[in-house]
Amino acid sequence: MIHLVWLVPFLPLLGFLINGLGRKYLPKSLTGVVGSGSVLAAFVISLLIFFEVRQPGFTPQVVTLFDFINVGSLHIPFAFQVDQLSALFLLIITGVGSLIHIYSTSYMHEESNEGFARYFAYLNLFVFSMLILVLGANYVMMFIGWEGVGLCSYLLIGFWFRNINFNKAANKAFIMNRIGDLGFLLGIFLMIQQFGSVTFSEVFEKVPALGEGSIILFAIAMLLFVGAMGKSAQVPLYTWLPDAMAGPTPVSALIHAATMVTAGIYMVARSNVLYSLAPYIQAIIAIVGVVTALLAASIALKQNDIKKVLAYSTVSQLGYMFLALGTGAYTAAVFHVMTHAFFKALLFLGSGSVIHAMGGEQDIRKMGGLKKWMPVTNITFLIGCLAIAGIPGLSGFFSKDEILANAFGYNKVIYALALIGALMTAFYMFRLYYITFSGKFRGTHEQEHHLHESPAAITLPLIILAVLSVIGGYVGLPEVFGAPHLLHEYLSPVLVSEHPHHLDHTLEWGLMGLSTVLVIVMIFIARGKFSRYEDTGAENTGIAKVLENKWYVDELYDAIIVKPLLVLSRFFRDGIERSGIDALVNGVGRGVKWGGGRIRLLQNGQVGFYIFAMVIGMIVLFVISLFL
Amino acid sequence: MGTMSTELMIFILLSAIAIASALGVILSKNPVNSVLNMIICFVAIAGHYIMLNAQFLFVVHLIVYTGAIMVLFLFVLMMMNLNADIEPQKRNWLKYAGAISGGALLLVLVGALREASLPAVQAGSATDIGLIANLGKTLFTSYVVPFELSSVLFLSAMVGAVVIGKK
């Protein structure tokens, strides 16, 4: 089966080509079948691969398709690597991907024929790129996918291209990602310089030779991490993700929650050999992670756009994953990627269902009491909220608990901060839930009349994801439960450098209890505050206003980066280009003309003067040649 | 003071006349005076030719220059009825500048040629090289090509003078 791995990315690519080229001619039904079917088929193959990989004693296999770049000693083949990590990601991507494709067939049904096909083409292309990213057997392949998903993200955020603001959001996403990509790229160059190779196996083989704490290693690790920061929306490169909500909601679910944004985690996990030898960088990663988690969570507290809340929540959760990576708990990070994929996709799709029902309205202040009309959405959304909040028994609890436990072992302060973040998570999620689903409806009558539960193509994925959000956590039970940590065992051949912090059991139980209790308290506070929410229209003040305005980070970036860049560019254009270089060049021309104009005055028409000048010239030349 | 000094005295006398009359040419206001000065200068130069045993040239010089060319000049001047008043004075500084640069040229040339070491002229030693017979022989043997060519020159000058001169 392994040798057929190329089919996994190839099928979505085929879907992309069919939908893209035939977008004018194919009916929507066929488009939907092609789009979803290709991903579903890829999922099936991924499952088969997964089962093969799961066999004990499986060693990573590299499938080389052809030579991509061959320059001297540098060989970069177009090759796929199948191992435990990539197989797991294949499952997440194609699995969640196919659900979202199915969901989309209904959600996007109001688009024109062409738009519908275009949407599926982009989505398929995204899946293709994402699969390249996780399947690549070297960093360049990863980079190909890395930029590819960025492109698809750009295309899908700007899907409704007539809206200039959506386009701007798309541009922002792409450009911020590129900043990260730059780091990634430089990291690759440094690798080429140091190891003469970018293939995972060769690089990891040569890394230890540099020795722990080597400055080169730091540089590589840091540069790669910059890439991860961009892709996975970490501080300071996170501001694009909330804006990316301009795209269709299934896109947010797939790209900006479940898959693409976790690419950074995948990359660091994939490079665990490297990172484990760069402890300072790990510390940086942990700090960035926890700061992101806190910052995003704090912003989420005051957002009123249903998708924005989820977006900040995603940023925050990604922060947790990086925290896990920073503490060396790679499995925990991957684990959280998985569970997060389930419940965040669920939440996004649920919000999509809500938005769909509300006729495009996204402001939660205009909603309320929706559980009456949308029972399935309500239940599944609630499950999602519970899962993300970390209620014991649901998937989020296990993954988050593992992260918190590791953080505690790593550093108490970070643990405390992470815990605060987790509490905020519970609070804003239930704020969202209660404002949206409880209380009474605050929208227009027209909207109220229109409210309905979504069709099966939407609810079915919701239900499946809700089930996964509940049971997904059982693959990684904490040690204290006594059961084996399946995920850890599964991934251990890949995550060779993992060094999780094991706490003693009492402490672990205590921490678990503490967080559970606090989370429940938070939920109740939220319930008390928002279950009968009324939109007063009052302006926020003080810290609330700061939070509502996202700490003014966008404005800050505008002031310290965008504006100076524009000023600099204008200075280059007007100051240097026009009045500098070009003026100089033209000045030479003018100088010649001016000189000509002066010199020609010598030619004054008087023959007496001419002879005089000749004599003077003779004298001068005589003096030069005779006496000098 | 032997014969040498006689030679030298004649040389100095002739030179003085020549330079004085040359200065007269350039300094006198009336063009007719200039021409007359010029004639004196040419006669002095002719005297030098005799001193240098160039008898043929002496004759030609007197006939061609003093006789023909200068008379031609005089004729043209008379025909145009030019006198001193007609020539507007150059601005003074230009005049001085002209004089100074001419002087500078002189200085430069003298400075350059001052140290030339050359065989001396043995004044008084008569040679017959400048006689018409000898020169004529050379002229019609070695120098026949330039001689013929000068006819081309004259022809063109003649054609030219006609072309330009006729109304």
Next chain:
Amino acid sequence: MLTVLLILIPLITGLITFGLKGAGAKALSLLSSFATLVIAVIAWQQAATAPETLQFVAEWIPQLGSQFNVGLDGMGAMLCLLTAVSFPLIFITVYGREYDRPGAFYGLLLLSQAGLIGVFTAYDALLFYVFWELALIPVYFLCSMWGGERAIPVTFKFFVYTFAGSLLMLTGIIYIYTQTPEHSFSWTAFTALQPGSTEQSWLFWLFFVAFAIKMPVFPFHTWQPDTYEQSPTPVTMVLSGIMVKMGLFGVIRWLLPVLPQGVYIWQEAAIVLSVIGIIYASCIAIVQTDLKRLIAYSSIAHIGLMSAAIFANNEQSMQGVQVQMFNHGINIIGLWMIVEVIQNRLNIKNMQEMGGIATHAPKLAIALVIVSLANIALPLTNGFIGEFLMFSGLFQYNAWFAAIAAVAIILAAVYMLNMLQKVIFGEANALTSTTADLKTGELLAISVVIVIIFVLGVYPKPLLELVDSTTAMVNAAAWVK
């Protein structure tokens, strides 16, 4: 003989075309360009297997030791192929347009093609110089005669600029020629000479300035945006797609192997200039509102990178540069094709007045997106391979230069995406809502570009292998320390 044919076909047909009227000129030039393409493809195949069969030597000026010596190595074959591919594309794109005095227009274009191929094939310095100028003259006339309202002074500036540069190069050529023991212009004699390092040091500048103006490298670039803006688009395609490669080609063929020590002394300076140029031009591109000028500055930035990579002068950068020479040519020609279509439809250049083209001309918009993405070196497009290798090579030379230069990939995204947003996205206005989509000919030409973009983006091997020999040659010559 094949090589000579490559020069002769456009030369002769070009001269004939002068005498033809409208349709005849179009048809003949198209035919000629296809014939050249066929020959170029055959030559390309031969260059890969038996390059020596492409060498053609005939006596030219025996008194001078100058021969009509043409041949194709990997890079030469690649650039000839680029030229041969570009011209049919250009002709197809403008097939629907009517130009004043078409005979002269197409004739001059073909003559410039002959000159360009000549430059890429010459193995004799004097011949090289002759072709170098020959390529310039038709372009000068094309720009001035069919260009925009400021075309005459602008093109003239361009002409004098490049002319001055090439005359300096001529001085250098003459100097080296007089130094060669057997007084020969042949490339072999030039590379074998190796003057002393002081001489190489100043000779370097004589050559470098000529090439730098042609490329153009900061600060010798100011002719370029104006010229691109004012030229008729087919000519701009030739200029930006192929002619700028003359400078790069010149450096690789005539500077690196001939004056390795000079390069060694000055490479850092050249790279610094190039890197400044990359950032500088990228920044200016950000604040351009004129579509053509934006592309012009983006081109300066790209060329800056190529120049930096050439002087970084290692295996990766050299391979990257050569591959990128081809790919940049294809991409920028594609870009200009689309600009030409937009110009033709809307007759405006200011991007602020555009917008919403995607709604009414989706094919056009898609093509623009793809070509723009190739231009910002998205992986799996052809632009990526070259840029990746060039940056990598530059990084091996000096990590900091590479890091600074690489900022351009962000800036490139900024201006290209801005351009896309302003031109094709958003709501259509009164003007743009009438935009007609691509017509068959245009679609065909652009499709070819797009296919090349993806094929070479996914499978660059043929190109990389083709230029291997040239890289080996340069590197063998260049590491004299």
Next chain:
Amino acid sequence: MPVQYYIFLSIALFCIGVMGVLMRRNAIIIFMCIELMLNAVNLLLVAFSKMWVDAGRIDADAAQLFVFFVMVVAAAEVSVGLAIIVMMYRNTHSVDINILSRLKN
């Protein structure tokens, strides 16, 4: 007698001629000064001829013949030159060289 005397004399005459050319505006006088320069050269040539004869060279008559040719040329030049000056006088009623300065710059 050193030949330098003749050299200096002839240079002096030559330079006086140059001065005259520079100082005067009357075309005829200027032309005369040019003739003076030619005569200075002639004198010099004759002196050199004598010098080389005294030094024993038999072909020294070349210089005298040269002088002869100079005179020939001078005569031709005078005929043309005076014709030109007369032509100018006819058109402008002046022989001032500065009258004619239409052609400039």
Next chain:
Amino acid sequence: MNALISTAVFGIVLMFVGLFVKNKQQIKYFAIAGTIIAFIANWYDGQLAGGSSTILHGMIEVSRLSVLFNAVAIGSTFLYFVLCGSSFEKVGDDVADYFALVFFILAGITLTASFSNLLMLFLAIEIISIPQYILAGADKKNLKSNEASLKYFLMGSFTTGILLMGIALIYGATGSFNIYEMGLGTGDLSPLALCGIILLGFALAFKVSAVPFHFWTPDVYDGSPTVFTAFMATVVKAAGFIAFLRLFQVSFTGGGLEHHWQLIIALITAATLLIGNFTAVFQQSVKRMLAYSSIAQAGFMLFTIVSSNETATQGIILYSIAYSVATIGIFAILLKMKDYTFDGYNGLARRQPLLALVNTIFLLSLAGIPLTAGFFAKYFVLTAAVQQGQLLWLVILAVLCAAISAYYYFRVIIAMYFKTGDAETLPITAGFRSVLVIGAAVIILLGVFPNLVLQFL
């Protein structure tokens, strides 16, 4: 030698033709026939002179160079007569005399490449100059023509004085007028000889209009009847250079002698290049621009003097052809224009495409663009200078000036092709056109195969 005789004889013949042939247009054909016969006679010379032979008591040396240059000069004159011959009539009535004078000039020119005695040089220069004074003033009623004639004459005869002084001083130092027998390169250089060399340099610099002895050039070229300017600025100029080069190459080179004068000639060259090019940029009249351009081109030709080596000889020959043919062609077209300013050329390409094309080729040749003879001309002179060593600064200055020169040559091209206007021309015959095309073909042919000419050297 045959060339000299035939041209001189034909000068006389033409004088008489004027008496018997009343139709002025027909006189041209006699003149053309004269050049053809002279060309054949010269070719016959070439057959005889295997290597080089000094004949007639050391006055004349017939060599491959002299025969080749005579061929160039006579050929150019032929082209000149064919293209501009019919314009003689516009100047005045004495058409036959003008032709005769041109032939006399040509007779002088045939000496410039073959003199081997300073007397012959002097006579050659005078034979060239005196008819030119007359031709410059041929348009008798025209004050400009008067002025040109007067200026040329006064300055020319002043320079004659300088030239003679130089010759006299050299004679004083060496006791010989024969350029082969002077032996200046051996032993110490007498100050007399040095002054003589410098003065001769000045005089010849005047003839080739090098700065600062160039002042006459623009005025004379501008004031003279255009048809004569065409001749003065081309063949005559080339003759000046060949004389200059011959004298300096044969007599003043060797034994380190060139170091005494190389610097000032180099300075003169630099000044000529700068002033010629700078001033030409400013002109509004094409005719006057060509006058300044001739100064600028002289700057390039001076390179041959500075370097005075084998390549320089080749260079001067090629330069003579390239420059003469191109300039005659440009002047021939100028003669057909009603308006001599740049604006007068506006839109010529639409009205007379062939004329414009040919003019463009000539202008490109002057600018030194490859594939025209002008390129190889420039190439050779620059190579000569580079071979000399130490002169690289001058070469670089020259190429920069060449770039400037593109400016004013291209102004004509711009006017013809890119500007709209109705350039008015006089009627143009098919014969005129075809000869122009032949001229352009020569330029292109020599631009591709310069050895067509060089093989004769």
